[in-house]
Amino acid sequence: MKTIFFTGKGGVGKSSLSATCAWQLSEKGYKTLLVSLDPAHNVADIFETEVGHKKSKFSTNLFLQEANLDKAASTYIEQNIDILTQVYSYTRAFNFDMYFKVLRYSPGVEEYASLTILEEILRKETDLDYVVFDTPPTGLTLRILALPNISITWVDRLRRIRRQILEKRHTIHNITGKYSEEGFRLAYNEKDDAVMQKLNEIWQRYVNVYKALKGESNSIAVVFNPDYLSLKESQRIIVGLKDLNLPLRAGFNNKYEERLKDNAERVERELFGEKPDGSVRVKRVPLDPSGRRDAYRMDFDVVDAVL
Ligand SMILES: Nc1ncnc2c1ncn2[C@@H]1O[C@H](COP(=O)(O)OP(=O)(O)O)[C@@H](O)[C@H]1O
Numbered sequence: 001m002k003t004i005f006f007t008g009k010g011g012v013g014k015s016s017l018s019a020t021c022a023w024q025l026s027e028k029g030y031k032t033l034l035v036s037l038d039p040a041h042n043v044a045d046i047f048e049t050e051v052g053h054k055k056s057k058f059s060t061n062l063f064l065q066e067a068n069l070d071k072a073a074s075t076y077i078e079q080n081i082d083i084l085t086q087v088y089s090y091t092r093a094f095n096f097d098m099y100f101k102v103l104r105y106s107p108g109v110e111e112y113a114s115l116t117i118l119e120e121i122l123r124k125e126t127d128l129d130y131v132v133f134d135t136p137p138t139g140l141t142l143r144i145l146a147l148p149n150i151s152i153t154w155v156d157r158l159r160r161i162r163r164q165i166l167e168k169r170h171t172i173h174n175i176t177g178k179y180s181e182e183g184f185r186l187a188y189n190e191k192d193d194a195v196m197q198k199l200n201e202i203w204q205r206y207v208n209v210y211k212a213l214k215g216e217s218n219s220i221a222v223v224f225n226p227d228y229l230s231l232k233e234s235q236r237i238i239v240g241l242k243d244l245n246l247p248l249r250a251g252f253n254n255k256y257e258e259r260l261k262d263n264a265e266r267v268e269r270e271l272f273g274e275k276p277d278g279s280v281r282v283k284r285v286p287l288d289p290s291g292r293r294d295a296y297r298m299d300f301d302v303v304d305a306v307l
């Protein structure tokens with residue numbers, strides 16, 4: 001499965017280009033899913049059909065999905081509370097319901113919800129050829145893309161702490177003997193310890209997402225317009241992707257008009273340098289003045305630039 005992310009400032013044309021990209025891939029015979037991670041969805045409007053939190057079929061090869069981050073955030077917290085109550089039976093004494101509402105609004109939950117959606121798609125939708133992502137505003141997108149790496153570091157630290165706990169338990173077990181009350185009950189081998197198993201599972205999932213984002217099968221495109229504000233925002237995306245070590249594959253200079261040629265050239269130069277090294281393919285997408293309804297049928301070969 002290959003993935004393609006469309007990033008950029010609000011209004012530059014991410015949704016139109018990602019929809020067109022998904023449509024064109026499906027028309028070439030590839031089984032494709034278009035997922036909107038932007039809370040301000042417009043996939044349903046673009047395809048003039050009902051689209052929900054779960055994927056739905058639009059045509060033979062095209063599936064659509066508008067991720068409901070509120071719902072995903074609640075599911076994410078519920079699942080974690082379930083894990084806690086399964087792994088630590090004594091936590092039943094805590095009133096988790098009391099925390100639930102607060103956690104729902106805590107910083108980072110939306111990013112984790114998006115990461116959960118992304119992880120699930122990568123793990124489960126293996127029979128798809130392509131997944132195209134329409135992304136939220138720059139800051140949130142970069143935070144989502146940064147999360148796998150951050151999470152791997154955190155989970156690694158937790159695994160080390162857990163390992164130390166298990167070693168201590170082992171020592172206690174050796175002193176007190178197999179039948180002492182505590183030593184008998186508590187696991188001291190990694191493979192018998194439910195907490196360690198869970199941490200390993202979570203770690204593996206984040207590693208998989210991280211590898212998928214960095215790998216050859218992922219394409220990240222930045223969409224911009226030939227104007228100053230979208231230039232500034234695109235610069236932030238490009239710097240952010242570099243910091244995260246994620247490769248940028250394509251740049252779409254959208255809503256291009258001949259009369260804006262000088263501006264367009266300047267924006268491209270500022271973004272990709274005087275002599276682009278060819279690692280990023282830059283395409284100019286002409287402004288379509290017709291204001292047509294079916295924005296997924298843009299008259300431009302989007303696929304060619306991102307594959
Ligand atoms: N190449 C284009 N020519 C004309 N209008 C466009 C073009 N690309 C996008 N638009 C229009 O610009 C507006 C914003 O596009 P949209 O795809 O929703 O951007 P984003 O998802 O980045 O916010 C929409 O009204 C869309 O129809």
Ligand SMILES: [Mg+2]
Nearest residue numbers: 014015038042
């Ligand atoms: Mg959009």
